[in-house]
Amino acid sequence: MSEYAIEVYDLVKKFNDLTAVDGITLKISKGEIFGLLGPNGAGKSTTINILLHLLEPTSGKALVGGYDIVKHSREVKKLIGLVPQETVVEPELTAEANLRLFGRLYELPEDEIERKISELLKLAELSEFRYKLAGTFSGGMQRRLAVVKALIHDPSILILDEPTVGLDVQNRTALWNLLKKINRERGVTILLTTQYLEEADMLCNRIAIIDHGKIKALGTPAQLKQSISKGFIIEIFAEQKYTKDIIALIKRKFRLESSVSGDRITVNVSEDPVDFLGKVSSELEKEKLPIVSISMHMPTLDDVFLKITGSSIRDTANNEVVSPTMRLRGR
Amino acid sequence: MHDTYALYIREMLIFKKNIRTSIGRSLIFPLVLILLLGNLGSTIRNLPAAVVNYDNGVASINFMNALESSGEISITSITNQHTALQMLANGDVAFVLVIPPGFSAASASKPNLVVYIDSSSPIASASAIAALEQTAQSFGAKLATQNIASRTGNSQAQPPSAASGALQANNAPSFSMYTNYTYGASESYKDFLIAGIVIMVTAFGSMWSGGISLLTDRQFGNLKTFLVTPINRMSILFSKMASGITQSMISGFIALGVGILDGGIVAGGAMGWIWIIVFMFLSAFGFSGIATILGARINKIEVFSLIGMAITMPMWFLSGAFLPTSTLPNFMQPFSIYNPMTYAVDAVRDVMLKGFISAANLLFYSTILIVFGAVMAVLSYIAFKQTMG
The missing domain is CATH 3.30.70.260 (ACT domain)
Structure with a gap:
């Protein structure tokens, strides 16, 4: 087994003439909480989708737990738990049925599924909602359920795509605590993408700032800030x-x-x-x-981001909203 | 297999959760169509008819009055047979009755009544025939019912000689009438309709349940969570098809139940039920294939509905679910011949109305539907592999 949880070498992904991921190389150690920080469209989700083999890389190589993601995608899938960007729980199933479905998809024996359901619902502080429909849960509860759902097969790596988008401060903090607990107590390596600077700052051991498909900076939050001033x-x-x-x-x-x-x-x-x-x-x-x-x-990570990319992450994120009005004015 | 089962259970749990909506949805069609449309034939009033009376004797006047007194038929007297037939051709009247000279004469052998019926409207012609029969009976005619459709072994195909305009009397001593029905064992349009509705509900049920859920799973990201598990991706396709088929068969049985409660019959008995299930399954299978092809390729639910409607509505009308396919205009006939649904409807209608299905027809219908299902399954496999694999 490799000493790294995830290794990515010179990864490139092109969609027709758009290069979404442009030669990314990074190594994530076991037990790390690693953040991919960048604005919308920077290539974060594409990178993750390649690691999960939902997309074929155009070129380059990636290893998860020492396994090549293309050649051994089945082994890789067993090592990874995914919490996608959308809040993905089955709203019309109970919390229990949600977990049971995925236990079965990972082909766990029924008695183990039973045991894991109790354990994970307790971890997510949802034990009393076991037989309630997930659709009736608040956004924060659904997100917590989605997180523990990704842990049903005891993955060594948890990948989260924008885990706290749309959550209020309280739920965001609760989710951060849950992720820290999973990382600390279960030794799960966590890779997350985010466009929230404070999230990267609070949660991650190391951060890669990614923009236009390239890694612009990599280091601990403190290192990155010190590199500015x-x-x-x-x-x-x-x-x-x-x-x-x-x-x-x-x-x-x-x-x-x-x-x-x-x-x-x-x-x-x-x-x-x-x-x-x-x-x-x-x-x-x-x-x-x-x-x-x-x-x-x-110095904050926003300053780092500003220096590296030439614009604030907030400006970049706002561009999409602003541009239609600009176009209107242009006419 | 294990994965397919787990995903199938998931689909069915969701179905169970939404059972009231699902049942409601599958009830509306058969309820509306069978109860309203199916009973339409019995409530016809003032069916327009032209009578050409060449006799003008007392008996002929009495005959016309009797015909009109039921309130079902409203008679216009026309002096010229040519004009009357023109009216029939224009759709102004539902039938033309010609009373030949000598009808009122008290001779032992009365001349034949001639009736021209617009066969494009089975509801109208059925009630016209009923009214004519009743009146003729009260005038002492011996009625002989001749069932052309079931004799030829094909319930939908042959319009009776009524199409060429005849309700012929024979040469019996007193006058008599032969009635030729367009379809099957019964003159009731309801029985004719039920078979069509059952297949329609089954086929379209699988269209909406399997395909839409594939589409929404992709839209809401659930599909992604399945794809990152180490399952065989095809199990997603199989579970969608299987759950679509199950749900649509439940809908089909509800439709059949509504039809039977409303007085429909399954003339084929226990064996008939088995054939009904087989043909419901075959049509559900083929349509669940179409649904997954669309679901794998289309990203918007509105577009899915639009294309789904564009495919299913014509297939439905051209399948003879409502009217015998023989009543379709000539240029449409080929479409109904190449429409797999036609054969499912025919098969179920044979079983329900005639009570049997000939071995040759059984082989023919089921071969067509199996080929249809197999082609759709392969195409959906390809579509799924391209977009998801």
Whole structure:
């Protein structure tokens, strides 16, 4: 057996002329919680679908538990439990029947299925809802049921595609705790995709930031943040006609490099910034350069994402919503 | 096999959960069609008829009055047979009665009554024949019922000589009437209809249950959760077909039950029931194949419904479920010949109305349906393999 739970080498997936996954290489150790972070359409789900052999890779190679995903897809499937993006429970079946169905599909003996049902419902804190229809459950309960459903055959790897989309804060935290518990107590390696920075930050041991089908950065959340700035980040919003002058001023007065994206200027500050914010704003005032706002914070994954991809993950996610209006205005 | 069973159980549990909707859905069609349409024949009023009276004697007037007094028939007197037949051709009247000269004469041998019937409307012609018979009987005619359809061994095919316009009397001393029925053992349109409805409900039931659930499973992502388990992917297809067939056969039996409660008969007895089940199964099998082909290829439920309707509705009308296929216009006849549903309907109708099915027909019908089912199964296997495999 391999020391890695999942190994991916130079994986490429093309849909006609669209390259969804463009040469991804990564290794996920056993027992890790690994996050694939990226906006919609970055290639996260495609990567996962290839690992599950729902899609054929165009080129490249992937191993799960040492097995080649294409040649030994049956063995690979036994090692993986999947929680898909959609909340997939059978709404018209009871919690118990949901688990029983999958126990049977994994060809477990009936008495073991019985034992696993009790155990997993307890893990998901759904024991009292055993005979209730899954369709009557709240979103959080359905998601928890979907998670334990993926554990019925004791997989060593759990793959979750956007596990907390659409959940409120409370349910999201509960799900994170459940995943941490599964990882800790059962030694299950967890691979999840997410577009929530805080989720990647809170939950994952390591993160790969993926955009346009490529891995742009890989490391622990702390490493990634430190790669941006060991100190603080100053963020200035100003009208675009002034950004050039502001950048010049900061370079002249403080000998600091800034980067700009639209109306946002970010400055990495590594030294002790006592009243640094005040100094910057008074200099700007002296030069009569109007700004909209100025703020300072510890580096976050959003800053990492901004630096790597040139746009905030939120901007990227919003693009899809914004574009129809833009097109309308264009006419 | 094990996987197919597990998935089949899942489908049936979902079916059980929705049993009220499912039963309700499978009840509506037969209830509406059999109860309303099936009983339509008995409630006909004022059926328009043209009478050409060449006799004009007392007896002929009395005959016409008697015919009209039941309230079922409304008579227009026409002096010219040509005009009357023109009206029949235009569909203005349901039949034309010609009373020949000498009808009122008190001779031992009366001349023949001639009746021209519009055979494209079995409901109207059945009630016209009933009214004519009744009246003729009260005038002392001996009725001889001649059943052309069952004699030729094919309940739907031959329109009686009525199509060429005859309700012929023979040369008996007093006048008499022969009645030729278009179909089977009974003149009731209801019995004729039930067989068609049973097959229709069965075939379309499998269309909607298996195909739609394949489509929704893909839409909601359930299919993905099945595909990541180490099952044989084809077991998904098999379970969909099997559950579709089971559910549609349940619907078919409900339809049959409604028909029988409403007075339908299965003339074939115990053996007849077995043949009904066999032919219900064969048509459900073929249509579940069509359903899975569509379900494997179509992503939107609206499109599925549209294409499903576009396929099933014409097949249904052309199968002779409502009207004998012989009443279809000539250009449509080939479509009914190449429609597998026609043969399922024919088979069940033979069993229900005539009470038997000849060995030759049995072989013919079942071969066609088995070939149809096998072709659809292979095509759905290919479609499924292309999109899911």
